[in-house]
Amino acid sequence: MDRFDSLRLFTRIVEFGSFTRAAAELGIPRATATHAIKALEHRLGTRLLERTTRQVRATPDGQAYYDFCAHLLIELEQIESSLSRVASEPRGVLRVDLRGSVATQLLLPWIDEFCRQHPQVELVISNGERLADLLRDGIDCLVRTDAPCESSMASHGLAVLPQLLCASPAYLQRYGEPRCPEDLAAHVGIGWLQRQRESEARVSLHNGEAQHDYRLRKSISVSDSESYLICALRGCGLAQLPRAHVEAHLRDGSLVEVLAAFASPPLRVSLLHPAPRRLAPAAQAFVDWATASCAARFGHVEGVADSA
Numbered sequence: 521m522d523r524f525d526s527l528r529l530f531t532r533i534v535e536f537g538s539f540t541r542a543a544a545e546l547g548i549p550r551a552t553a554t555h556a557i558k559a560l561e562h563r564l565g566t567r568l569l570e571r572t573t574r575q576v577r578a579t580p581d582g583q584a585y586y587d588f589c590a591h592l593l594i595e596l597e598q599i600e601s602s603l604s605r606v607a608s609e610p611r612g613v614l615r616v617d618l619r620g621s622v623a624t625q626l627l628l629p630w631i632d633e634f635c636r637q638h639p640q641v642e643l644v645i646s647n648g649e650r651l652a653d654l655l656r657d658g659i660d661c662l663v664r665t666d667a668p669c670e671s672s673m674a675s676h677g678l679a680v681l682p683q684l685l686c687a688s689p690a691y692l693q694r695y696g697e698p699r700c701p702e703d704l705a706a707h708v709g710i711g712w713l714q715r716q717r718e719s720e721a722r723v724s725l726h727n728g729e730a731q732h733d734y735r736l737r738k739s740i741s742v743s744d745s746e747s748y749l750i751c752a753l754r755g756c757g758l759a760q761l762p763r764a765h766v767e768a769h770l771r772d773g774s775l776v777e778v779l780a781a782f783a784s785p786p787l788r789v790s791l792l793h794p795a796p797r798r799l800a801p802a803a804q805a806f807v808d809w810a811t812a813s814c815a816a817r818f819g820h821v822e823g824v825a826d827s828a
Contacts, residue, residue, distance in 0.1 A: 610801040611640035620745035623663040660803045662792045674795040677821030678814040681762040683784040686775045690755035704734045710757040711741030725782040
């Protein structure tokens, strides 16, 4: 096994936490993988991996070596791809993560367009509940709502969706309808579980002069937008949601808009990806298709191709 293959094997072992899974993905026997890593550790003169009966994880030296190797392999793959005669035809596996129903509904109903345009690309779509570590999870692109962009990532605005504050008739019968933002102090919201932070139920409204945040009491907290909508329909609290996402519920009366005179801030939906000098052809094709598809339906969003 040459040095390039050894580096690729080592990074996949760290990412999977398993010799067996890494060897299977690369199509080599597990014994070959074990021998190759031992040879790599011998050549470097340090232990890279800690092995137990249940998992494999990087040592401190191994983690530093992994970070270097991961970036090196990305750069090498991009250079090879740009020089390849088939670089103009996107191909291979493309991993895209769509968090929540808003992101999913924004792109999936039209995803067949991308598949027809790029038949050599195999799409793998997940629906994660956190901002994935792109290198470790192997995700090429993510779609998120109002997500802070890290310095190592680029952001493309896909849509800015109008929002409203709403509640179910059962909730309003129990708590009454707020007439002004100050009334929210006596109302209940639906909490959002946020990574490494306590959940909070909060709505933002414009009172004619400035936008203000209002923190509500909460009786339930969720971590995804579909659960948030279901809890609103069941009368668990006030909810602030994109108008397009609840239009059918407003028409059939299962949700009622409240405080309509006080504008809710729009919800920005963005596509995120690592910010190297050059994207792989399949990832670039997806970025181009997603931004063009959303622009045709929602108009151009300022800040497309922002680099954080």
